[in-house]
Amino acid sequence: MFIMPAGETHKTLETVQFIYRWLAERKAERGHLIVAVGGGVVGDLAGFVAATYLRGLPFAQVPTSLLAMMDAAIGGKCAVDLPQGKNLVGAFYQPKFVLSDDERETLGIRILLNYGHTIGHAIEAATGYGSFLHGEAVSVGMMGAARIGEAMGMMSSDEVERQRSLLESYGLPLTCGEMDIAAVSNAMLSDKKVAGRAIRWVLLDGIGNATTRNDVPPELVHSTLERLSRDEP
């Protein structure tokens, strides 16, 4: 295993030469497979090494950044940078295969992407999926979650305001207008994250620090929904 330092500054002929020597010392043969495990920097660099060492070794891409999975590992382009410019020395060289395998998230952190979704999904359901686009409902839900976080002492009013102005700057709705609160509350209990009738809320413990809580008082949820329904963000 050859481990290279992270970052674009290492996508250079110097690193390539280091790997050539590393392969030569280990008597790499044409039949050996190079497996590039990493982001686009590793994929581009390892692909170039594979294309050129011994006039070509088979190689495989195992992209581990989203960009590499969706772009860099696909298409067979590989290159390194020169001081004069990016990707100036390279080749078109297809990998034998691309292994993109993040299929099941097991750490439980993916739930944090559901910030704003508990109220958002419920608003979508309660309005028959016809009034709000998904992203719009999530925006309203984020506003609700921020108010809940504020009331629970997790977010300052300045932080809530920062989020509010950000959503507003994208032209997203901050409130839902008059709403059947009972229907929204009922829809929330059908949320997939409910366990033992307790809703698992994704809240912010300050900006950039999402966390989950299942102890949000129902009265606080109710008053937050009322507020959103009165068009008060």
Ligand SMILES: NC(=O)c1ccc[n+]([C@@H]2O[C@H](COP(=O)([O-])OP(=O)(O)OC[C@H]3O[C@@H](n4cnc5c(N)ncnc54)[C@H](O)[C@@H]3O)[C@@H](O)[C@H]2O)c1
């Ligand atoms: N060949 C192509 O067609 C093509 C297309 C688009 C981009 N690119 C190239 O891709 C590069 C950018 O790719 P990128 O955004 O993946 O950047 P990157 O390879 O620098 O990776 C981004 C960050 O993620 C970290 N990382 C990646 N995998 C990790 C892992 N398994 N564990 C821990 N940390 C990990 C890296 O250390 C790095 O800090 C650029 O050099 C660009 O030129 C190539």
